[in-house]
Amino acid sequence: MDWKSGNDAILEFAELIREKKANAYTGELKVGVDLGTANIVIAVVDENNRPIAGATQGASVVRDGIVVDYLGASQIVRKLKGEVEGILGVDLTYAKAATAIPPGILAGNTKIISNVVDSADFVVTNVVDEPTAAATVLGIQNGAVVDVGGGTTGISILKDGEVIFTADEATGGTHMSLVLAGFHHISFEEAEELKKNESQKKIFPIIKPVVQKMASIVNRFVIGYDVDVIYVVGGACVFNDFEKIFEDETGIKTIKPVEPLLVTPLGIAFNCQR
C-alpha cells in the first residue's frame, strides 16, 4: 500500500466515524484501541484492513502513554466498544485487539495500557508503537513518521519497510494551547477551544514556535539516518502551514495525509494480530 491508497482508507474511516455507520464485511474483525492524551479512538477493520467502523471521544485519562485514571479509561473504552457494537450489530466481547504506546515507554506502563483494553473485554494481541502504527497505514518503506499528538512528538524511522529507530519527546498540541493561554491570558480550556475554532491565520503565528520546537526534536532524532521524507500525523499537525515550517526547519520534504488525527488509530487496528 502506498500513502495515496492509505489516504483512501483514512478518508473511509473518517466517514464511518462521522456518520456512525459500518461497512459490510466477511471474516474476522480486527480492533485497534488508541488511548491518547487528548482522544480515545476505537477502530475496526476487516482481515484485509478495510475500515469497517469506529468511534472516538475526547478524554484526559491517559497522558503520554501513562494511565492517570484507570477506571475512567476503562469506562470510556467500554462505552466506545458499546457504540461500535451498536453500529456493527455485533458483540465484540473477546474480539482480538491491538493497542499502542508512545515509543520508549517503560514495560510496566505498557502493561497498564494493555490492561485497560483487556478490562473492556478485548483480547490484546499486540502493543505497537504509535508512529509505527501510522506508518503501516501510509504504507511507507522509507522515511520518518512523526506523530504529534496531545502531549508528545513521536518518531519512527523506516528503512526498506523495517522500523530502525523510534523515539518520543514531550511537546504536542497541549503545549500549543499553553502558549495560546499565556498569550491571551485565558485558561487552558479556553485556549483549547480558541485553537480549534479561531482562524488559523490568527492562531498559527502564536503557536509557530511550538511547531519549530517539534521540528527541532525531529532534527535531533534524524541525525545519522538517511531520511528523505517526513510524514506528519496526529491532531497537532492540522494547521495548513505545519509542513512548511517543518520543511524550513529540517530541510526535509514533509507530507501530511488527510485526516491526520485518525491515521494512528487506524494503523493500530491494522496491527491487530489474529
Ligand SMILES: Nc1ncnc2c1ncn2[C@@H]1O[C@H](COP(=O)(O)OP(=O)(O)OP(=O)(O)O)[C@@H](O)[C@H]1O
Ligand atoms: N482542529 C484542530 N486544530 C488544532 N488542534 C487540534 C485540532 N483538532 C485536534 N487538535 C489537537 O490535537 C491534539 C490531539 O491529537 P491526537 O488525537 O493525535 O492526540 P492523542 O493521540 O490523544 O495524544 P498522544 O498521542 O500525544 O497521546 C490536541 O492537542 C488537540 O487540541
Ligand SMILES: [Mg+2]
Ligand atoms: Mg496519539
